[in-house]
Amino acid sequence: MSSTVLELRKASLSYGLRTLWSGLDLQVQAGEFFAVLGPNGSGKTSFLKVLLGLQKLSSGSVEIGGEAATQGHRGIGYVPQQKGFDPQTPLRARDLVGLGVDGDRWGVRLGSAEYRARVDTLLDQVGASEYGNVPVGMLSGGEQQRLRIAQALATRPELLLCDEPLLSLDLQHQKAVSALVGEQAHGAGTAVVFVTHEINPIIDYVDRVLYLAGGSFRVGRVEEVMTSEVLSELYGTRVEVFRSNGRIVVVGQPDATTHSHHSEEG
Numbered sequence: 001m002s003s004t005v006l007e008l009r010k011a012s013l014s015y016g017l018r019t020l021w022s023g024l025d026l027q028v029q030a031g032e033f034f035a036v037l038g039p040n041g042s043g044k045t046s047f048l049k050v051l052l053g054l055q056k057l058s059s060g061s062v063e064i065g066g067e068a069a070t071q072g073h074r075g076i077g078y079v080p081q082q083k084g085f086d087p088q089t090p091l092r093a094r095d096l097v098g099l100g101v102d103g104d105r106w107g108v109r110l111g112s113a114e115y116r117a118r119v120d121t122l123l124d125q126v127g128a129s130e131y132g133n134v135p136v137g138m139l140s141g142g143e144q145q146r147l148r149i150a151q152a153l154a155t156r157p158e159l160l161l162c163d164e165p166l167l168s169l170d171l172q173h174q175k176a177v178s179a180l181v182g183e184q185a186h187g188a189g190t191a192v193v194f195v196t197h198e199i200n201p202i203i204d205y206v207d208r209v210l211y212l213a214g215g216s217f218r219v220g221r222v223e224e225v226m227t228s229e230v231l232s233e234l235y236g237t238r239v240e241v242f243r244s245n246g247r248i249v250v251v252g253q254p255d256a257t258t259h260s261h262h263s264e265e266g
């Protein structure tokens with residue numbers, strides 16, 4: 001039986017006169033890999049901020065696990081945008097993951113054996129056991145990203161939020177991190193909201209997408225949303241979607257959202 005982890009009802013977000021989206025009704029289920037796509041400035045990060053309780057909706061409601069989204073909600077694991085660690089960072093991989101474990105029990109530290117066992121399990125879960133003792137600054141971007149995911153999973157969240165976790169990773173690491181998050185959704189049953197501007201690395205794992213553009217949106221399976229017709233309507237200009245070898249190529253979308261003026265028909 002699937003259960004609803006995230007629910008938005010009639011959700012709208014505007015900044016001043018600019019509406020990023022309105023009338024958004026959405027449910028994300030446990031075990032679902034849900035991606036948020038859209039061009040720069042379309043509101044992907046703002047969407048995550050709403051879920052994190054850092055940004056209030058202009059109208060409508062948002063609930064996580066049946067409770068209003070608030071800052072520090074215990075059901076959420078969050079993987080922020082990748083920033084590489086300074087090579088001098090005096091933390092080993094396992095210390096970084098341990099911060100997530102500790103963070104779960106403010107003040108009440110787990111016994112050291114229990115703590116170590118939990119960190120080991122998390123390192124193993126993301127395939128990082130081999131470099132648990134290596135300083136984080138010496139690891140590759142993809143390795144660091146696995147550790148951030150382990151850290152986010154430390155509290156056993158029901159909802160995992162990932163903000164562009166593939167940015168600045170090479171193709172091989174993009175694939176590995178996508179597979180890891182896919183496994184967390186489909187294997188471990190976590191609801192995943194994954195912000196990205198590139199669908200291809202996650203195309204084998206993603207269940208549904210929210211595509212934001214031009215102050216509007218569309219929700220559905222990839223093959224329903226990523227079509228020339230739907231994207232042309234969202235962008236307000238002719239956009240072509242091609243499929244080749246299981247990849248999707250979008251041609252002709254404007255660089256930035258042009259909001260309400262759709263006059264520059266190509």
Ligand SMILES: Nc1ncnc2c1ncn2[C@@H]1O[C@H](COP(=O)(O)OP(=O)(O)OP(=O)(O)O)[C@@H](O)[C@H]1O
Nearest residue numbers: 015016020038039040041042043044045046047197
């Ligand atoms: N607190 C705010 N007040 C006013 N405008 C804001 C605020 N936060 C974001 N914006 C504007 O809202 C729009 C959407 O921003 P957001 O960061 O959510 O987009 P994004 O899709 O994540 O973009 P990118 O892909 O470039 O990261 C941008 O034009 C941004 O300038």
